[in-house]
């Protein structure tokens with residue numbers, strides 16, 4: 001009998017956690033009665049985070065039982081491969097794929113598509129998709145998740161029409177204090193090499209990043225993008241003893257990780273997904289000035305005025321008193337991105353910031369980043385696997401994998 005596979009499209013309102021729980025707890029919505037009591041598995045970033053937590057806290061290696069390497073230190077692509085391998089060995093009846101192509105490079109996406117098509121002969125696939133282009137070609141049943149409500153649709157083409165994009169008519173609000181960096185070259189890597197054990201990851205990386213530049217960092221899964229970023233932010237000790245200059249100073253010449261971090265705005269989606277505090281939208285934005293998450297002291301008049309200007313810019317002023325917790329995913333991302341921008345840090349790192357956003361929210365996000373890069377003196381590095389329509393970086397730094405480690409070139 002032919003199996004019935006489903007694609008469920010998500011937008012900003014979708015309560016996907018609710019739907020995932022219903023499906024996996026054997027209590028599926030009306031149209032999925034075939035899955036009642038069936039054994040399901042979840043293929044998602046959140047599932048990976050849980051396994052990482054299990055390893056960290058209890059030392060239980062589930063996805064990585066056949067390797068020494070920890071799940072946390074693997075690249076996103078390697079983590080996703082390990083999860084799929086584990087799921088396929090677990091004898092399940094259906095798999096819920098939550099935005100399966102996020103964080104994967106083009107080749108790995110193509111490989112995964114072929115793999116899933118083969119798997120779909122025996123296992124029911126329920127794909128949760130935020131981006132129209134991600135739809136798996138063999139799926140013939142479609143629905144849209146509006147809040148908790150599943151609405152069946154006949155034709156996926158009727159969906160996800162790109163809404164009008166806010167062109168952000170106001171200007172980017174200026175910083176409260178001028179930028180804390182005088183030179184021209186912000187970051188320089190000169191012949192930087194990184195190995196883990198006997199595996200070479202980066203080879204002779206030479207990359208000069210100047211004040212005000214807008215870079216896109218590209219490279220396949222496992223090519224070393226996170227390794228470079230974590231050397232810059234100070235989280236990876238591999239930068240010591242190398243020709244790595246950060247904010248004009250050679251790495252290891254006396255600056256503390258905290259000194260470096262103060263000058264960097266950083267945003268990655270897991271920050272929005274993990275954050276559970278109950279703070280107002282306004283306070284979340286102001287907390288970017290104090291490097292805290294949420295605000296624990298009364299904001300000043302000047303801070304409140306600045307937050308108002310930013311909230312008006314992104315169209316969220318009317319909901320400034322709402323709890324951050326209650327925002328939609330797209331709104332949360334905008335708020336966290338503005339929180340990273342509000343200080344106009346010398347360096348802003350956006351690590352796959354659009355993963356999990358629907359087409360409209362991603363376009364809005366990209367428009368904000370373009371505008372900030374144009375109107376501020378901040379240097380921006382945007383890491384993404386997906387070619388984001390509309391992104392306007394000044395330069396692209398591309399990592400190419402070779403046997404001796406990835407080499408880099410400016411495109």
Ligand SMILES: Nc1ncnc2c1ncn2[C@@H]1O[C@H](COP(=O)(O)OP(=O)(O)OP(=O)(O)O)[C@@H](O)[C@H]1O
Nearest residue numbers: 073074075076077196201221222223224225226227
């Ligand atoms: N602590 C570590 N120990 C061993 N190997 C590591 C460690 N950290 C990273 N690696 C390896 O280095 C390689 C590069 O990883 P990195 O996370 O920098 O890649 P990436 O380009 O960010 O990948 P992705 O796009 O999938 O996130 C991977 O093969 C990864 O397994």
